[in-house]
Amino acid sequence: MKVRLLAFCGSARKESHSRRLLAAAVTAARASGAAVTELELCSDLLPMYDGDLEAAHGLPAAALELKALFADHDGFLIASPEYNGFFPPLLKNTLDWVSRPAPDMPAPYAGKSAGLLAASPGALGGVRCLPHLRLLLSNLGVTVSPAQLALGRADQAFAGDGSLIDAGQQKMLDTLVADLIRLTAAIKT
Numbered sequence: 102m103k104v105r106l107l108a109f110c111g112s113a114r115k116e117s118h119s120r121r122l123l124a125a126a127v128t129a130a131r132a133s134g135a136a137v138t139e140l141e142l143c144s145d146l147l148p149m150y151d152g153d154l155e156a157a158h159g160l161p162a163a164a165l166e167l168k169a170l171f172a173d174h175d176g177f178l179i180a181s182p183e184y185n186g187f188f189p190p191l192l193k194n195t196l197d198w199v200s201r202p203a204p205d206m207p208a209p210y211a212g213k214s215a216g217l218l219a220a221s222p223g224a225l226g227g228v229r230c231l232p233h234l235r236l237l238l239s240n241l242g243v244t245v246s247p248a249q250l251a252l253g254r255a256d257q258a259f260a261g262d263g264s265l266i267d268a269g270q271q272k273m274l275d276t277l278v279a280d281l282i283r284l285t286a287a288i289k290t
């Protein structure tokens with residue numbers, strides 16, 4: 102049975118470098134035999150989390166749909182931009198809403214895996230945001246793969262076909278994805 106990965110990115114920007122890196126990872130994951138669902142996050146998908154809103158109305162329909170979508174996958178492939186050393190609010194808000202309990206819904210995070218990517222036009226590739234994202238996902242019960250890729254100079258990193266120009270970086274991405282698929286298969290219940 103194929104490993105099922107849900108791929109999403111913390112930037113809603115049309116020309117997002119993180120989304121480009123995610124797309125290259127999705128290509129690698131499919132080539133390695135995983136079934137991948139691509140999820141587009143955007144700022145008007147969910148309101149900013151508000152406990153009063155949840156108490157009055159329960160979870161928004163989009164949060165319930167996302168909970169079901171997360172639960173229906175074995176692991177997550179996540180690419181993030183770095184905002185002042187952290188991952189962006191779009192990602193945090195989405196992960197927070199999905200973490201909220203809802204009656205009779207399967208667990209969205211427990212027993213799942215994640216592989217982490219970051220991209221930035223800066224030299225460090227957004228590497229500083231990844232420990233924070235790793236910690237958040239671990240707190241939610243996700244097993245985060247030790248491998249990660251932070252792509253620096255991302256504005257100059259991609260070939261026309263969406264692959265990484267630097268063969269070494271492309272190999273790192275392919276290896277990261279293959280490791281994630283193996284990890285996901287190993288912990289899949």
Ligand SMILES: Cc1cc2nc3c(=O)[nH]c(=O)nc-3n(C[C@H](O)[C@H](O)[C@H](O)COP(=O)(O)O)c2cc1C
Nearest residue numbers: 112114117118119120182183184185186221223227
């Ligand atoms: C509020 C804000 C803070 C940023 N902070 C960082 C940072 O800490 N490190 C970094 O490498 N780039 C930083 N950047 C630049 C982003 O890496 C750049 O805008 C990138 O293209 C955003 O990701 P995207 O291309 O996936 O949308 C910041 C951008 C914004 C808007």
